[in-house]
Amino acid sequence: MAGNTFGKLLQITTFGESHGASIGGILDGVPSGLSIDIESIQSELDRRRPGTSQLTTARKEHDIVEIFSGIIKNEDESLITTGTPVGFGIQNNDAKSKDYSYLKNAYRPSHADYTYEAKYGLRDIRGGGRSSARETACRVVGGAIAKQLLFAASKVEISAYVERVHDISVPFPPAYFERSVIDENIVRCPSKDIADRMIQRIEDVKNTGDTVGGSIVVVAKNVPSGWGEPVFDKLEADLAKALMSIPAVKGIEVGSGFSGTLMKGSEHNDAFRTDKVGKVNTETNRSGGIQGGISNGEEIVLRIGFKPVSTIKKEQNTVNRDSEEMKIIGKGRHDPCVLPRAVPIVEAMVALVLGDHLLRQRSARL
Ligand SMILES: Cc1cc2nc3c(=O)[nH]c(=O)nc-3n(C[C@H](O)[C@H](O)[C@H](O)COP(=O)(O)O)c2cc1C
Numbered sequence: 001m002a003g004n005t006f007g008k009l010l011q012i013t014t015f016g017e018s019h020g021a022s023i024g025g026i027l028d029g030v031p032s033g034l035s036i037d038i039e040s041i042q043s044e045l046d047r048r049r050p051g052t053s054q055l056t057t058a059r060k061e062h063d064i065v066e067i068f069s070g071i072i073k074n075e076d077e078s079l080i081t082t083g084t085p086v087g088f089g090i091q092n093n094d095a096k097s098k099d100y101s102y103l104k105n106a107y108r109p110s111h112a113d114y115t116y117e118a119k120y121g122l123r124d125i126r127g128g129g130r131s132s133a134r135e136t137a138c139r140v141v142g143g144a145i146a147k148q149l150l151f152a153a154s155k156v157e158i159s160a161y162v163e164r165v166h167d168i169s170v171p172f173p174p175a176y177f178e179r180s181v182i183d184e185n186i187v188r189c190p191s192k193d194i195a196d197r198m199i200q201r202i203e204d205v206k207n208t209g210d211t212v213g214g215s216i217v218v219v220a221k222n223v224p225s226g227w228g229e230p231v232f233d234k235l236e237a238d239l240a241k242a243l244m245s246i247p248a249v250k251g252i253e254v255g256s257g258f259s260g261t262l263m264k265g266s267e268h269n270d271a272f273r274t275d276k277v278g279k280v281n282t283e284t285n286r287s288g289g290i291q292g293g294i295s296n297g298e299e300i301v302l303r304i305g306f307k308p309v310s311t312i313k314k315e316q317n318t319v320n321r322d323s324e325e326m327k328i329i330g331k332g333r334h335d336p337c338v339l340p341r342a343v344p345i346v347e348a349m350v351a352l353v354l355g356d357h358l359l360r361q362r363s364a365r366l
Contacts, residue, residue, distance in 0.1 A: 006242065008233070009359035010146060012352055014138035016092075018127030019100075024089030025138040027070070027145055029359060032083030034149055036071050041144040045090070047344040048140050050333075053186040055202050056341055057333040060094045061134075065141050088141050092134070100125050105320040106328045110310035117321070133247045133338065136345045143348020146355035153358055160218035160346045162189045162339045163303065165198035166205075169215075174301045176219040188343045206336035209313030213248070213306045214339045218346050220354060223289060225280075225297035226364075227357040234293025235300075235357060242349040243304050248338055251305035255288025270298075300354075304346055309335055 005013040009029045016023025042065060046052070051060035070086030071079050103125045107114040112131035116123040123129060150156035161182045163170055170191050177190040187202070189195040198214075205212050228235030236254045243252050260268050263286075270282035282298055289300035311330040318328045335341065 006245070007352060007356040009363070010149075010352065010356040012139065012142040014135055014142075016135065016138070017124055017129045018092070018132035018134040019124070019129075020092060022089050022091045023134060023138055024087070025142060027086040027088075027142045029356075030070065030081045030083070030086055030145060030149060031359075032081055034081040034145075034152055036079040036081060036145065036148060038065075038067070038079060040148065041065055041141055044140050044144040044147075044344050044348070045137060047183070048137060048341055050335070050341065051094075053340070055186055055199065055206075055335075055337060057335045061137075062093055063090055063137055065090055086145060088138075090137055090141070100127060100332060102328075102331050106326060107318050107320075108311055108328065108330065109316050109318055110307075127332075131247065133341075133345075136246065136348075139352070140344050140348045143344075143351040146351035147347070149355050150351060150358060154224055155222045156220060156354060156358075157222060158218065158220045158347045158350050158354070160188075160216050160343045160350075162187055162195075162198065162343065163215045163217045165189075165214040165337060165339055166201050166212040168194060168197050168201055170194050174217040174219060174303065176221050176299060182343065186340060188340045202337045209330075210336070211309035211312055211334075212337050213250075213308040214337065215306065216304045216339060216342060216346050218302050218304065218350050220289070220300040220350055223295045223297070223300050223354060225295055227354065227361050228290065228294040229357075229360065230293055233360075234290075235295055235353070236288075236290045236293060238353045238357070239300075239302060239350060242353045243302065243346065246304075246342065246345055246349060248306045248309065248342075249304055250307045253303040253305075254290060255301055256286040257288075257303055260286055295357075300350075302350070304342075306339055306342060309338055 011028045012025055014025040045063045045065055049061055049063045050057045066089050068087035070084045071081055074080055159176055161177055181190050182188050185195040187195045187198045189198055240252045243249055268286050270284045270287050272282055274280055285298045289295055289298040311334045313330050315327050315329050320326050
């Protein structure tokens with residue numbers, strides 16, 4: 001397979017480039033009988049959409065999802081899945097391909113220009129082609145349906161927030177925040193004071209033609225114990241692959257992550273206990289809700305690291321297609337910091353993985 005499909009029982013395939021006529025996908029494996037809230041899919045897309053605040057690229061896309069198959073209307077006009085592939089599309093409206101003509105010959109440092117040509121021998125220079133984060137809109141559609149499946153099946157809820165921009169971070173440990181709290185400010189950080197500082201930092205670097213990265217925390221609650229496979233498809237392995245496939249993601253931590261490497265076993269272990277009704281849980285959650293690749297019933301907690309956007313409006317050294325050294329300055333419309341727009345993408349990828357493992361767990365025992 002050419003890497004455009006992800007998942008085993010709940011499987012998403014995406015197609016399309018940044019500056020083509022449209023992008024879209026197929027979500028296969030959604031069981032029949034799932035009530036679909038189309039407004040909630042659209043609202044997830046709206047969260048990812050560019051051009052919604054001064055912190056995002058000025059590209060203005062309407063990003064209206066069209067469903068082509070797999071969902072029908074009940075007599076009362078409500079929507080329900082049929083069990084067949086859910087096909088969907090989103091038109092590209094605001095593609096300014098001439099913004100990219102300067103890339104015909106030159107490779108942007110740390111972008112995908114050089115490596116795409118190394119692989120295919122040619123590349124679609126318009127907007128970065130398939131390396132553009134435009135493709136992630138399709139993941140958000142698939143993830144929004146997966147979220148509805150997860151909630152209907154197990155009341156699973158997934159929520160992500162911006163924990164750090166550059167060196168400005170929230171002082172509290174990872175926690176679950178309602179979307180209403182996260183979306184209260186344009187940087188999607190649950191602390192207003194810290195959010196104001198993050199926004200200032202993004203504007204400052206934007207004004208100098210530069211970019212910054214940071215980290216996002218995602219928490220999934222109500223995931224029952226038992227999801228995940230024991231060897232190659234460990235839950236954290238599938239989550240790491242899903243999250244690392246988001247453009248600009250360079251690292252992922254599960255639970256205590258790298259900070260856990262500084263602790264002793266006696267400090268790090270999550271002691272088991274029972275609650276008032278005899279249900280097993282743990283006193284702490286340094287495992288991030290996953291042990292042996294299988295969920296243990298605690299919240300799933302992950303941290304995802306994003307690099308600074310590589311297209312900067314400063315002069316940099318590069319080479320052209322003839323391997324001649326030259327200078328390049330980024331042009332076109334770019335995000336100075338992708339973190340706020342990446343929040344719904346992170347949630348979507350976690351939902352797709354958990355949705356897949358929900359279905360896999362249903363086939364695991366009698
Ligand atoms: C929401 C989002 C928006 C992005 N916007 C831009 C952008 O405007 N300009 C840019 O150079 N990279 C942007 N990126 C990152 C590039 O797509 C990515 O760095 C590039 O494909 C190279 O891949 P890599 O960084 O994963 O190695 C964005 C990423 C995300 C998640």
